Amino acid sequence: MVERAWSDKTTSRDLGLEEVLSELQRWNTNFNSSGPQRARERFAMLRAAPMAVAALAERPLLQTAVSADLQASFLPERPAFVTPTEMPAPSFGILCVLFHVFICKVPSAHVLRLMSCSATGFGTTLSMIAFDELRTLSAGFYDSGAPLLGDYSFVEKLLSRRKEVAAVCPLAVLQAILLQSERLLVSIYTSSSQSSEVHAAQFSEASQLNLEFNILQSWLQKRLGPNASTERITAPDSTSTASNMKESSSDWGWPLRAGWRRVGRYYDLLWQDVYDSREAWAKMDSPDVGELSDNLYHQLLSEVADVLESLEAEWWPCRGTLIALLRHGARSGTLSEGKVDMVERDIDLMVGVSDEEGFELLGRAIERNLLLKGWDRCWTKPSATFHHKYQFAVRRDLLYCMRTKPHMMLDVTSYITGEKEDSLPYVFVHRLCRGEGHEGREGAKAAKGEKPCFVLPDVGPLAPGGGTLPREAIYPLRRCWAFSRSVPCPNQPLQTLMAMSHSGLSTACIALPDTRGRHDKHSQRLAREGLNAKDLQILLDRAHALNSQDFQSMLPYFQNCSGLHETPFTPGEEKIRRSFVSLIDVVQLGNLRRNLRSNSHWSFGALCSAQLRKFWRPGRCLRWRRRQ
Incomplete structure (x- = not known):
């Protein structure tokens, strides 16, 4: 039947x-x-x-x-x-x-x-x-005190089919959600080099997991009775934090409570500082904020410079701010036909201190002085990525300061000079004081009687350079022009850019505008229309003008663009490449010759040198020289 x-x-x-x-x-x-x-x-x-x-x-x-x-x-x-x-x-x-x-x-x-x-x-x-393996794995992981699992492949595979797994083992899904939520929060908390878009995506995924956790938990409670409960993941607010979440009476042999305590710890930390940075980035990217004028940007940069100089701090612009000042002597620069190269939105700076304690004291002093000038708040954050084994052993080396009217973010990266200790040929960001045998370059010695310290080569902003930056790249400090005032600048700007992590930055040809990772209307137009001969002439004239006044400029770096034709480009950037490579056909070489000859770094002969020969079509260049 x-x-x-x-x-x-x-x-x-x-x-x-x-x-x-x-x-x-x-x-x-x-x-x-x-x-x-x-x-x-x-x-x-x-x-x-x-x-x-x-x-x-x-x-x-x-x-x-x-x-x-x-x-x-x-x-x-x-x-x-x-x-x-x-x-x-x-x-x-x-x-x-x-x-x-x-x-x-x-x-x-x-x-x-x-x-x-x-x-x-x-x-x-x-x-x-078996799904039960996740219970054993999670219990051992929580007991070990390790920051993260070594491998999340099982968790990822389980979550990719969580609706099906929930039909046979809902507790495994709850545990996997806790593990993945903790992984996301740790990434947001520790990965400062990620963009605001990446952080927002991770927050979105964590929120979705939180919702699914609550739905599945409510279903279990309904099926198993009102007295049965699991740990709830709820976003902390003024009345709900990790410290006051209700403990579960039973988790059916799965370490759900231990998982929630760890997740709650990161929620608390995020609400103290990193969530503020995400909120600040979101506000700065919001259409309601509007475009910050160059005048306001330079005014805020001047405020920061005044504070740092009053504190007698060692500082200089880095990343996007440094590129803007080298290229234009300002936050942005006009090109031909009304085009604008908008290089930077926030303010990126490096600050040198003699030791870790020095940055803690300096950071508080910077915040106090900026608050007096109308800034809203500052907070610190470590730059160690979430997967690094020493992510919880390193210091908070980053300082963020935010101003809402107008919206501005100050992004400060600190480095240690070791002036009070043994002289080193480099500066560094992170060091670890351990016993003998730790792999890493020898750092400055710790306080007398303590074990030696070692620079961590693969963590922090200087990881692309092995964790260090040669002192000659910084010293002696020189000057850059910032619209209406001079500011300190590193001795070898390109070397500092290459040694630091910077999302979307290509150091292959920093002398020319690069629209990758930039979404403002000016960059979109520049990517769409590309550069022309007039633009190149403007950039060369601007570099020469800065250099003639003894300010750092892009003049030494145009020769690095000789391999531009060999670099892969997106469709928008391909137009820039084609227009720049073909400039030899349209530039009035007589004017270019006069501009180049007047500077000691350049001569007309350099135009056809071995470094530029590929880029400038050597056959035509040599024929032109013969005609002269």
């Missing part, structure tokens, strides 16, 4: 379910006399009923795994985990739940403990990674 109902496509699924329950009750009546073998035969008969299996899968019933002997009897070659409609072990799990709940009257909490976490997983029955 049951098989007939299931095979009849016109029969409703609800009718099939009722008959399934009736059959199960009849089996229970005859179980003692027929024995386990009879039950196995009936389960085997039900296995051939796809409509009922699909209908049962839609019922809000907890699915459990078939016992080991049943699995061995009926599914020796089948995958241990596929979707319920494909009728693997999870299909039997539904029937087992019905059997235990409706026939054996087993308490629902016990059914949860019998869930298919140990009998289902990824792989085949002969080589299966």
Whole structure:
């Protein structure tokens, strides 16, 4: 009768379910006399009923795994985990739940403990990674005190199919959500070099996981009774923090409470500082903020310069701010036909201190003085990435200061000079004081009587340069022009840019505008229209003018663009490349010759030198020289 109902496509699924329950009750009546073998035969008969299996899968019933002997009897070659409609072990799990709940009257909490976490997983029955492995893995991970798991592949695979896994082992999904949420929050908290878009995406994913956790948890509580609970992940606010979240009375053998405590710790930290930076970035990128004028930008830069000079701090512009001052002597520069090269939005600076304590004191002093000038607040953050093994051992080397009217972000990176200790040929950001045998360059010695310290080569802003920056790249400090005032600048600007991590920065040709990673209207137009001969002439004239007044400029770096034609470009940047490479056809070389000859760094001969020969089409250049 049951098989007939299931095979009849016109029969409703609800009718099939009722008959399934009736059959199960009849089996229970005859179980003692027929024995386990009879039950196995009936389960085997039900296995051939796809409509009922699909209908049962839609019922809000907890699915459990078939016992080991049943699995061995009926599914020796089948995958241990596929979707319920494909009728693997999870299909039997539904029937087992019905059997235990409706026939054996087993308490629902016990059914949860019998869930298919140990009998289902990824792989085949002969080589299966059971979902219960995640419970063991998580417990050991939390006990170890390690910052993050070494491998998240199992967590990622589980979450990619979490709706299916939740049907057979919902606790594994809850645990995986906790692990992935912690991973995201750690990444946001420690990865300062990531862009605001990356942080926003990670926040979005964490919020989605939080929502799914609460939905699944509520469903479990409803099925298992009001007294059963798991740890809730809720975004902290003024009345809800990690310290006052209600403890669970039971987590059914899974380390959910330990996971939530770790997640809650990062929520608290984020609400103290990193969330503020995300909020600040979001505000600065908001259309409501409007475009910050050059005058306001330079006014705020001047405020910061006044504060740092009053504190007698060692500082200089870095990253985008340095590029802007080298190229234009200002935040942006006009080109031909009304085009604008808008280089920077925020203010990027480097600050040198003699030791770690010095930056803590200087950072507080910077905040106090900026608050007096109308800035809103400052906070610190470590630059170590979330996957680094020493991410919790390094100092907070970054300082962010925010102003909302107008919206501006000051991004300060600190480096240690070691002036009070043994003289070093380089400066660094992070060092670790440990016993002998630690791999890394020898750093400045710690206080007298302590063990030697070592520079960490692969962590922080100077990681691209091996964790250090040669002193000759900085000293002696020179000057850059910043619209209406001079500011300190490094001795070898390009070397500092190459030694520092900067998202979207290409040092191959910093003398020319680069629109990658920039989304303002000026950069979009520049990417669309490209550079022309007039633009190049403007940039050369500007570099020459800065250099003639003894300010740092892009004049020494135009020769680095000789390999521009060999560099891959996006479609918009390809137009810039083509126009620049073909400038030899349209530039009035007589004017260019006069401009170049007047500077000691350049001569007309350099135009056809070995460094520029590929770029400037040597055949035409040499023919032109013969005609002269």
